[in-house]
Amino acid sequence: MSKKELRRGLAWSFVRALIGCYPHLAVAGFHRYSTYRSAAVAALTTNTAFGLMRIAVLFSVLGSRQQVAGYDAASIASYVWLGQGLLGVVILWGGHELADRVRSGDVAVDLARPWNLQFALLAEDYGRAGFAMLIRFVPPMLIGGMLFDLRWPQQEHTWALFALSIVLAVAMSFAIRFLLSLSAFWLLDARGVTAMYGLLGGIFSGLTVPLAFFPDWAYDALWWTPFPSLLQNTIDVFVERGSPLPLLAHQALWTVGLLVIGQLALRAAERKLVVQGG
Amino acid sequence: MADRVYLDILGSRFRAQLSYRTSFLLDFAAQMVGQASELVVILVLFGRAKEMGGFAMHEVLIMYGIAGVGFGLADLFVGQLDELPRLIRTGQLDVLLLRPLSTLAQVATGDIQLRRLGRIIAALAVLVTVLSTSDIHWTGPKLLLAATAPLVGAVIFGAIWVVACSVCFWIVDGRELANTVTYGSNMFTSYPITVYPPWLRRFLAFVIPGAFVAYYPALALLDRPDPLGAPAFLSWCSPLVAVAAVAVAGLVWRFAVRHYQGTGS
Numbered sequence: 306m307s308k309k310e311l312r313r314g315l316a317w318s319f320v321r322a323l324i325g326c327y328p329h330l331a332v333a334g335f336h337r338y339s340t341y342r343s344a345a346v347a348a349l350t351t352n353t354a355f356g357l358m359r360i361a362v363l364f365s366v367l368g369s370r371q372q373v374a375g376y377d378a379a380s381i382a383s384y385v386w387l388g389q390g391l392l393g394v395v396i397l398w399g400g401h402e403l404a405d406r407v408r409s410g411d412v413a414v415d416l417a418r419p420w421n422l423q424f425a426l427l428a429e430d431y432g433r434a435g436f437a438m439l440i441r442f443v444p445p446m447l448i449g450g451m452l453f454d455l456r457w458p459q460q461e462h463t464w465a466l467f468a469l470s471i472v473l474a475v476a477m478s479f480a481i482r483f484l485l486s487l488s489a490f491w492l493l494d495a496r497g498v499t500a501m502y503g504l505l506g507g508i509f510s511g512l513t514v515p516l517a518f519f520p521d522w523a524y525d526a527l528w529w530t531p532f533p534s535l536l537q538n539t540i541d542v543f544v545e546r547g548s549p550l551p552l553l554a555h556q557a558l559w560t561v562g563l564l565v566i567g568q569l570a571l572r573a574a575e576r577k578l579v580v581q582g583g
Numbered sequence: 584m585a586d587r588v589y590l591d592i593l594g595s596r597f598r599a600q601l602s603y604r605t606s607f608l609l610d611f612a613a614q615m616v617g618q619a620s621e622l623v624v625i626l627v628l629f630g631r632a633k634e635m636g637g638f639a640m641h642e643v644l645i646m647y648g649i650a651g652v653g654f655g656l657a658d659l660f661v662g663q664l665d666e667l668p669r670l671i672r673t674g675q676l677d678v679l680l681l682r683p684l685s686t687l688a689q690v691a692t693g694d695i696q697l698r699r700l701g702r703i704i705a706a707l708a709v710l711v712t713v714l715s716t717s718d719i720h721w722t723g724p725k726l727l728l729a730a731t732a733p734l735v736g737a738v739i740f741g742a743i744w745v746v747a748c749s750v751c752f753w754i755v756d757g758r759e760l761a762n763t764v765t766y767g768s769n770m771f772t773s774y775p776i777t778v779y780p781p782w783l784r785r786f787l788a789f790v791i792p793g794a795f796v797a798y799y800p801a802l803a804l805l806d807r808p809d810p811l812g813a814p815a816f817l818s819w820c821s822p823l824v825a826v827a828a829v830a831v832a833g834l835v836w837r838f839a840v841r842h843y844q845g846t847g848s
């Protein structure tokens with residue numbers, strides 16, 4: 306082996322050590338999720354049924370007017386089908402397996418592995434989200450596009466910003482679920498807080514009604530919470546509602562903030578964990 | 584004799600649920616919040632519109648209230664059917680089939696969740712408030728209608744639930760499909776059927792008899808003719824529809840159980 310090859314080999318192993326197992330975990334997450342294909346068919350039925358009802362209700366609010374709170378018919382149609390599609394990617398309900406592992410104590414094994422648990426699970430979640438884009442996001446958008454006039458991005462760079470917004474939303478949804486799951490270290494059972502989060506998330510993330518429909522004071526108050534960054538901001542980037550910068554900044558700040566809090570909570574949880582026996 | 588057995592089963596389940604008091608209270612509150620969040624949606628929508636499908640806010644809230652109480656009661660009594668796929672997959676259903684008791688009643692009483700009272704109480708509070716503040720010309724029949732509409736709605740929802748869950752005998756993981764029908768019906772019935780496009784309305788209002796849960800009883804209470812042109816007596820027909828729905832549900836359930844062959848594992 307020449308010196309050059311040796312140097313290249315060393316550099317490569319350094320990069321591998323830095324990135325570590327996380328890309329593999331993302332691929333594994335993608336594969337693991339791809340086995341749930343029949344569940345995706347059922348989910349498409351649900352999304353379509355609720356999409357049709359939501360759009361009817363919102364259209365009746367629109368009535369004969371051109372627009373309500375800045376949403377015209379095409380934006381409302383896009384809002385509804387984007388929401389139904391993104392729901393399966395940026396999951397609001399479920400995804401609390403870690404909480405079960407904390408409750409059962411299996412988390413001790415997870416913490417003992419040579420990885421950062423938060424990064425590892427985030428990588429796996431990105432794999433899951435990648436597959437969900439194909440199987441949960443695209444079909445409702447196709448159905449919505451066939452049945453309604455949707456508002457598609459007018460500017461090309463909006464597609465890139467939309468993609469970035471999804472990447473941030475997935476990370477933020479994960480960061481919140483990670484914190485909720487870790488709460489089981491102190492509460493023993495995270496089901497109460499996760500149930501409450503699911504309920505609040507359904508309405509405050511902008512899934513059931515566009516947040517702009519809320520009274521101004523409520524809309525301003527929600528802006529101080531992470532909820533708009535779960536769905537509404539991503540949808541608004543797509544329908545090009547105002548400048549995308551504040552929307553993406555809100556997402557980025559909350560995502561980073563919640564991930565950092567998650568790291569601190571993880572440290573605290575590691576100190577709290579007592580492994581008995583063995 | 585059989586009644587005694589069910590009461591004993593229920594009593595033990597209730598005691599078990601109430602023994603984790605904090606957890607129970609949290610779940611109870613979550614059910615209330617769940618029902619209240621649907622109320623918030625309606626209030627927000629009416630902040631942006633004077634009417635929906637030709638109906639004012641208090642009129643929609645009457646429908647929401649009747650549908651909410653009806654759905655809550657059905658959820659309380661037959662919501663356990665959501666567990667059917669698990670019972671089938673694990674073979675626990677076979678045990679129930681062997682006992683000399685009604686299978687449906689066993690599944691239903693197997694795990695009645697008292698926390699679901701939270702949803703019922705929240706919806707009932709809204710219904711009573713709206714009915715007492717609305718300008719309704721009360722008569723004897725209308726009082727009777729107001730008192731029975733949520734119960735009749737519960738029976739219709741219950742029948743829908745049984746039919747939807749019967750699908751699980753054929754589809755391995757049919758829970759989500761069944762949930763779409765049941766929870767979807769809950770959303771559908773909370774709004775006047777005039778907001779939906781005709782083809783969706785025909786299916787969800789009349790094939791699945793969603794219109795008879797809250798829409799028609801509300802019309803009768805408000806003395807409003809149906810904007811869609813249905814004759815006035817239809818507004819009083821929900822109990823008959825409920826009886827028919829139960830008959831259909833009974834037939835479907837029997838047919839499903841007869842054709843059940845186990846998971847073979």
